[in-house]
Amino acid sequence: MSSQYLVGIDIGGTNVDALLVWCSEENEVEQVAFHTSPIRSLDGKRPIDIVIEVVDELLIMGQIENSADLGGIGVGVPGLVDPKTGKVSLAVNLDEDSMMLGPLLEARFGCPVLVENDANAVALGAYRFLVDQSIEHLAFVTLGTGVGSGLILHGKVFHGAQNMAGEIGHMFIKENDVRCSCGANGCLETFVAGPAIKRMGEKVCASGRETSLKNYSEMSAAAVFTEADKNDPAAVEIVNEVGIILARALQGLIMSFDLQKIVIGGGISRAGNTLLNPVLNEWKRMRNDSVMAAEMLQPRKLMICPATYRAGAWGAVAVALSQSDLIQAKLVAQIN
Ligand SMILES: [Zn+2]
Structure with missing residues (x-):
């Protein structure tokens, strides 16, 4: 795999967290920028528009001029998720019964987007970044x-x-x-x-x-x-x-x-x-x-789970990584 930037988005009940990471050719993943915002605004904005704003802001922080240059975006969201199509049903945090979240973000940012149920994303993140490689x-x-x-x-x-x-x-x-x-x-x-x-x-x-x-x-x-x-x-x-x-x-x-391991978080x-x-x-x-x-x-x-580890956001990064041919990425730096 060549080096690339990846984004992880964790759509929580209170906040949207987004993490921009750099993934090196040596399969090392490093945090570049982190941004978070309440998912509900007082001016009646839709949660999905807030998600997009958070990513836009994150890309500015990371000095990414063109989102199409991203290697991919991973999303963790509660609800019934079909990872194959990017469709989310019962998306309570997005105030939607059903939404084609993956295709919508792909059209907006011009890069591959993978969507996963938040609990699964968090588990994938723990597998990649928290536990040793024998697990x-x-x-x-x-x-x-x-x-x-x-x-x-x-x-x-x-x-x-x-x-x-x-x-x-x-x-x-x-x-x-x-x-x-x-x-x-x-x-x-x-x-x-x-x-x-x-x-x-x-x-x-x-x-x-x-x-x-x-x-x-x-x-x-x-x-x-x-x-x-x-x-x-x-x-x-x-x-x-x-x-x-x-x-x-x-x-x-x-x-x-x-x-082999159960990680307790939340x-x-x-x-x-x-x-x-x-x-x-x-x-x-x-x-x-x-x-x-x-x-x-x-x-x-x-x-x-260590209290400083952003399980949701790193989980979403792991979802983005899962579309690459990367076998095992190591977490190099984690900045709060
Ligand atoms: Zn029950």
């Missing part, structure tokens, strides 16, 4: 407002028959009294996502139990982790409960796909070891019970 099978699990995951098997995104592979947020865990955003009951994300942890914090405060969580005028998952870190017994219990359910869900992923992952330790404790219990678990659930298979 061929991994999942990136995003814990935030919801729970999503992308799967990389044999170094490639695993889409499944309906491009829905890895949607573990809606995997059934057990009956509870919460209805999930998908309409079902008992989904994983109603146990371990941000709103679930917040709800558990509110519940313990309402129960009359003594807890430092009562000092918060507004409850949040972050508050629960902060107080768990300070050993508030009620907060520790919540975090342990979340950790146990998450540990079993991740065990399910490992046993289904024989993964807002909840900022809790770091406060989140990871209860998961590892449950895995330890499982290893003690089972020879198979002892073989499969080694702690090194779990990794918290």
Whole structure:
């Protein structure tokens, strides 16, 4: 592959992030410029127009005069994505039911554009840029407002028959009294996502139990982790409960796909070891019970995504790279 500039665009619910990188002949990828903007404007601009503005601005920052000179653009976007056509359905962040996002950006910028579901893009980015080269099978699990995951098997995104592979947020865990955003009951994300942890914090405060969580005028998952870190017994219990359910869900992923690594990202992952330790404790219990678990659930298979790594934007860069003949790119510089 000859050297070239590539762009990655991450279309999030709050912001559009765009990253311009230089990819050398030695297969090294270096950040050139980064730009971000809120996806919703007060003057009624369409989100897609804001996406285009962000890329225009990024190219000015990187002194790229002609976008047709780009090697390609990769896009990560939530929704049902057909990577072959660039069509996005249920594109909630773009306020569209359906959009031919790939062809639209190709016509505007005059270079190849590849579109991928955001969870898949993030997983591909982790495969390229975060884990060591011996890893061929991994999942990136995003814990935030919801729970999503992308799967990389044999170094490639695993889409499944309906491009829905890895949607573990809606995997059934057990009956509870919460209805999930998908309409079902008992989904994983109603146990371990941000709103679930917040709800558990509110519940313990309402129960009359003594807890430092009562000092918060507004409850949040972050508050629960902060107080768990300070050993508030009620907060520790919540975090342990979340950790146990998450540990079993991740065990399910490992046993289904024989993964070498699971990277945990998203807002909840900022809790770091406060989140990871209860998961590892449950895995330890499982290893003690089972020879198979002892073989499969080694702690090194779990990794918290570094907080400074822009998982969405680098994921989109990895999508752009996937159209080239590049086998494995190494991340050289990453500037915030
Ligand atoms: Zn659900």
